[in-house]
Amino acid sequence: MTIPSSDQVPRWVAGRDVPGLPTGAFERMVLDAIDGQRSIAAIADLVGLGAEDVAQMIGALTAGGAITIDPRPGPAPRPFTSPTAPTAPVTVGGSDAFDPSLDIAAPLQARILELFDAIDTLDHYALLGVPRDADRKAIKSAYYGFAAKFHTDRHFGKNLGPLKSKMEVIFGRATVAHDVLSRKEQRAEYDRYLSERDRTRAYEELLSAVDEGRELFPTPPPRVATPLPSAGRLPVAQAVQPDSGPMKVAPVNPARITADFERPVERPLPASVLDERTRKEALARRLGAGRQRSVSGTTIPGAPSLTPPRKTSVEEGKAAADAIKRLYEDRRDNARKAQAQRMLEAGEAALAKEDVVGAANHYRLAVQYTDDPAVHSKFKQISQKAREVLFDAYMKQARYEESQAKWKEAAASYAKAHEAHPDDADIAASVAQALRKEGRDLHRAARFGELAVQKNPNSSGFRVTLGAVYLDAGLFLRAKTELEVALRLSPEDAKIKELLVHVRKALA
Amino acid sequence: MERVIGIDLGTTNSCVAVLENGAPAVIPNRGGYKTTPSMVAITEAGKKLVGHIAKRQAITNAENTVFAAKRLIGRKFSSPQVKNAIATSAYRIVEGPHGDVRISLRNKTYGVAEISAMILQEMKVIAEDYLGAPVSKAVITVPAYFNDNQRQATKDAGAIAGLDVIRIINEPTAAALAYGFGKDLERTVAVYDLGGGTFDISVLEIGAHGVFRVIATAGDTFLGxxxxxxxxxxxxxxxxxxxxxxxxxxxxxxxxxxxxxxxxxxxxxxxxxxxxxxxxxxxxxxxxxxxxxxxxxxxxxxxxxxSDLVERTVDICRQTLQDAQLGKEEIEDVVLVGGMTRMPRIIEQVAEFFGREPCKGVHPDEVVALGAAIQGAALMDQKTEMVLLDVTPHTLGIMTFGSNFRGLIPQNTTVPTSRSEIFTTSRDNQTAVKILVMQGEHDKAEENELLGEFVLTGLRKAAKGQVEIEVTFEINADGIVSVSAKDMETGQKQAIQVTASSGLTKDELHNMIEAAQGEMLERRASEEDEASKQEAQRLIAEIERLFPQVEQIVASSDFGRDATEKARGILQRARDAVARGDAAGIKEHLEALGRTARMFRGVVQKTS
Structure with missing residues (x-):
């Protein structure tokens, strides 16, 4: 049995019967939660079980054949988003499907629903469909195009049904996006927030890669005598360290870092495109022609067709190939050393600028090229530091989101901070509080509230938080118990008394 | 498709326009004038006069001639502006049953909306005569700085006049539409609108996709x-x-x-x-x-x-640019609207302030109606690529503890929009909260305009500040404001659609609409009567003129004598009916008169 990882998405196999599957109480809950969109982590969250348990269970269920696991989740998972809101691709359908009775074309209906559903996940740039470095003119033009399409006046007197209010919401958001992005200070502030968010996302990806032991940038296996770094690898290094010009540090262009982390995971390695012999021959020709510097990688697939293979005897070819292999390996080792050195320097430079993200990134690349234990231990050290920075960033982000009353986002950020410091009861309580304010998943709020109380049973504040969660959830008895304990801990607290009066009334 | 007219309901003059073959055109009234005085009078005989004829008799019938009713519309009787108007008006302004303003003419009291309705009805008739078809839909303009009560009252006036007011738009915005429509411009424009009663300044951006975006607007509704x-x-x-x-x-x-x-x-x-x-x-x-x-x-x-009046307008311009964070150099053109902008002193001051000569291409008296017609056409026919992004002219918010005003949607916010904010209770064990929806720029609630109120009940009893209430304001593209309040703990929710008050109750409005409809029918009928009377008189004159000639020609035959005798009888009866003013009688004889006239013409033609 293979156990899927938590970011994979199980789905039903059409035509298979459910009764053939084991149907214990837990299994049934899990089965109910499978909708082809939720990842295992999301399902775990929904049913309140651990992700490992769910993975185990789904692994067992797939054996029955009614469930299949997608090889990899469709889009790269966005680590920042709260697991309660699975980031499945926006679907148009269900109850909101195309309504032919409305005076509005089907594609526009679909677009409206799509935008409306995604509105909370789109940043200002994405909503207007402009790049992050778009100038004021481009932003304005995008907004005007948006208005010409989605403003309800463009459909005046038509039957828009429930779409009218949705269009108003969408247009309202586009206006906010335009207004923020066309004011210098507001845009700068928003960009700072976005870059902070991107940074945490990038970090998250980095750290989870390290945690899972996933090789984002695998060293080339020694047997594959690829003479040149393949397209799947080198561009990463190039992107991080351009061949010329000053180092790009993360905060300067956060979008770029994010992209660099995500891309390699998805991109297939072209290693198997050519068989080894063809490759060797191509290499031989190229080295023979003195074109060692043309390490542009991408030219490989095209090379054989550009120059027709030359006829050589077997021995001649073998000797030449061996010589070339040795030459190549020397060269490769040198190149690796140089690369490691460059990465280390870049890492140091980033450290000097207190850019831990950049530093960790470069060190991570550096350890791919060297076995030096000092470098490896430094990498671990920086990774640890990165974790702390990440933690700080999440806390900062959470507080900003809290101040903006974006409870969903705040809950997600606090939850991330909680992952870094699972023993911090304060953070657990903050997660609980934010989830309660969001009001969508009170069970999860209760779990965090309980955790905070468990870590620090003598805090009346934590108990009040938990009590409030129970109260919201309608679990009055539990609320009463928590609040009574809280009152024993702080007998003078008027708020607790008030809440208790309310609870008792509700019970009576 | 049904035509939508655009009406500029001005303080001193009104103007109506329509989009014809893609171009907006002003419709002249019966006298051939493109604007009609916004004056209404009741004669001694109880006859209603509107427009030029009302203006002509204003001196001799000052007490029963209403001018500048726009300055009173949607206002409270107790407001200083109304007090000011009472001091300067020859007609009697009295307090209505809801603290609103009424006008007393010849022992009858009228709502201000009713007076405005008479002017709107006149504009409707002008358009119908010109188009030769009934008109029921209109876009009416108001000063940008009108509050929601004034806008509602204007809408009510439209309803009384038998018009479905599909949109109220701001005068300077309308002017900008007329200025930029169909020209494919991309520029930022300031519209300086000094009319008979109000001053407005609006800054708009005209951009791609036919978008007209209002950036900022401000003004003074009692300066003109x-x-x-x-x-x-x-x-x-x-x-x-x-x-x-x-x-x-x-x-x-x-x-x-x-x-x-x-x-x-x-x-x-x-x-x-x-x-x-x-x-x-x-x-x-x-x-x-x-x-x-x-x-x-x-x-x-x-x-x-x-000089101080002109200075005041310039100060408002300065403030508006500052609020919108716009520099004077960013204004690429200045459009002057309203009759007052013909005054050389004003042109100089505006040119000096903006550092550029104002645009000369628009007619200050007609441009607003043209813009209203454009907006009407664009709404009804979406092939016209134009969309207007307007703003809220005033801050919308609620009254909070200590009768302070807390704004939720700031002025100059593009609509549609929505905003939420969380408030808490202000007293211990408060179980209900009253949400007073207000509009205005003052920190003190009483200085602002009250738009509506509702109560959220069933709050948890708790110490003050413990219960959280989320208040959400929403404005849609039609300018309709909805407010909801939600108890964050219990999820209890109350919401209202704020219908600004024009000072008239539903019943009053209903009665006024009915009365106006009745009068309109009467008026149309009397116009018809008048037309038949004129037709009859024309035919009588023709027959009389031809009579001696015909009599001579047909004298030889019995048949001819018989016919002339009959004609004489018809003529006599028709003359009597005209003399009696008997409308039904005249109509009855019209056909016979027509026949006789045709016969006479035939006889004369054949023999000559």
Missing amino acids: GEDFDARVIDWLVEGFQQEHNIDLRQDRMALQRLKDAAEKAKCELSATRETEINLPFIISSGRNEALHLQRVISREVLDSLC
Whole structure:
């Protein structure tokens, strides 16, 4: 049995019967939660079980054949988003499907629903469909195009049904996006927030890669005598360290870092495109022609067709190939050393600028090229530091989101901070509080509230938080118990008394 | 497709326009004028007069002639602006049953919306006569700085006039639409609109995709041409007082003549350096001796009398640009709207402030109606690629503890929009909260306009500040405001759609609509009667003219004599009906008259 990882998405196999599957109480809950969109982590969250348990269970269920696991989740998972809101691709359908009775074309209906559903996940740039470095003119033009399409006046007197209010919401958001992005200070502030968010996302990806032991940038296996770094690898290094010009540090262009982390995971390695012999021959020709510097990688697939293979005897070819292999390996080792050195320097430079993200990134690349234990231990050290920075960033982000009353986002950020410091009861309580304010998943709020109380049973504040969660959830008895304990801990607290009066009334 | 008319319901003059073959055009009234005075009068006989005929008799019937009703529409009787109007108006302004304003004419009281409706109805008739088809939909303009109550009252006036007001738009915005429509411009424009009663300044951006985006708007609803006139009147009255020791204000008729003369002089001074005001027999002295008023006023005198008024408009412009974080250099063109912008002093001041000569391409009296017609057409026919992104002219919010005002949607926010904020209770064990929805820019709630109120009940009993209530404001593209309040703990929710109050109740409005409809039918009927009467008279005259000739031609035959006898009878009966004013009788005889006339014409033609 293979156990899927938590970011994979199980789905039903059409035509298979459910009764053939084991149907214990837990299994049934899990089965109910499978909708082809939720990842295992999301399902775990929904049913309140651990992700490992769910993975185990789904692994067992797939054996029955009614469930299949997608090889990899469709889009790269966005680590920042709260697991309660699975980031499945926006679907148009269900109850909101195309309504032919409305005076509005089907594609526009679909677009409206799509935008409306995604509105909370789109940043200002994405909503207007402009790049992050778009100038004021481009932003304005995008907004005007948006208005010409989605403003309800463009459909005046038509039957828009429930779409009218949705269009108003969408247009309202586009206006906010335009207004923020066309004011210098507001845009700068928003960009700072976005870059902070991107940074945490990038970090998250980095750290989870390290945690899972996933090789984002695998060293080339020694047997594959690829003479040149393949397209799947080198561009990463190039992107991080351009061949010329000053180092790009993360905060300067956060979008770029994010992209660099995500891309390699998805991109297939072209290693198997050519068989080894063809490759060797191509290499031989190229080295023979003195074109060692043309390490542009991408030219490989095209090379054989550009120059027709030359006829050589077997021995001649073998000797030449061996010589070339040795030459190549020397060269490769040198190149690796140089690369490691460059990465280390870049890492140091980033450290000097207190850019831990950049530093960790470069060190991570550096350890791919060297076995030096000092470098490896430094990498671990920086990774640890990165974790702390990440933690700080999440806390900062959470507080900003809290101040903006974006409870969903705040809950997600606090939850991330909680992952870094699972023993911090304060953070657990903050997660609980934010989830309660969001009001969508009170069970999860209760779990965090309980955790905070468990870590620090003598805090009346934590108990009040938990009590409030129970109260919201309608679990009055539990609320009463928590609040009574809280009152024993702080007998003078008027708020607790008030809440208790309310609870008792509700019970009576 | 049904045509939508655009109406500029002005303080002193109104104008109606329609989009024809893709181009907006002003519709002239029966007198051939493109604008119609916004005046309504009731004659001694109880007849309603609107427009030029009302203006012509204003001097002799000052107490029953309403001008500048727009200054009163949607206002509370207790407001200082209404107090001010009472002091300067010859007609009687009285308090209505809901603290609103009513106007008393010949022992009958009218709502202000009813008076405005008479003007709107006139504009509707002008359009119908021109288009030769009934019109039921209109876009009406209001000063940008009108609050929701004033807008609602204007909408009510439209309803009374039998118009479905599909949208109320702001005058400067309408002017910008007319300025930029179909020209494929991309620029930022300031519209300076100084009309008869109100001043508005709006800054708009005209961009790609036919988008007109209002960036900022501000103004003063009690600053306009009337105030300039008042300064001239004051100057004349004071001079007269010094000379004769008589206060001309005591005599309503004299005051009305002064008003006309002041307005005329002000207009003339836009073209000449000086002009004479000549009002013979303005008043009689105590000793039975008639006194005359005769004075020369120069442009310099007018400028100095009104310099502070002009300065006020410039201050508002300055403030508006500052609020919108716009520099003067970012304004690429300045459009002048409203009759007052013909005054050289104003053109100079505006040019000086913006650092550029104002645009000369638009007609200040017609441009607003043209813009309204454009917006109407764009709404009804979406092939016209144009979309107007308007803003809220005033901050919307609620009253909080200590009668403070807390704004949720700031002024100059593009609509549609929505905003939420969390409030808490202000008293211990408070179980209900009253949400007072207000509009205005003052921190103190009572200084702002109350739009509506509702109560959220069933709150958890708790110490003050413990219960959280989320208040959400929403404005849709039609300008309709919805407010909801939600108890964050219990999820209890209350919401209202704020219907601004025009000062009229639903029943009152309903009755007014019915009455106006009835009157309209009557008016249409009497117009028809008038037309048949004229037709009958024309035919009678023709027959009479041909009679001797026909009689001579057909005298030889019996049949002919018979026919002329019959014709004589028809003629006599028709004449009687006309003389009696018997509309039904006239109609009855029209056909016979027509037949007779045709026969007479035939006889004469054949023999000549």
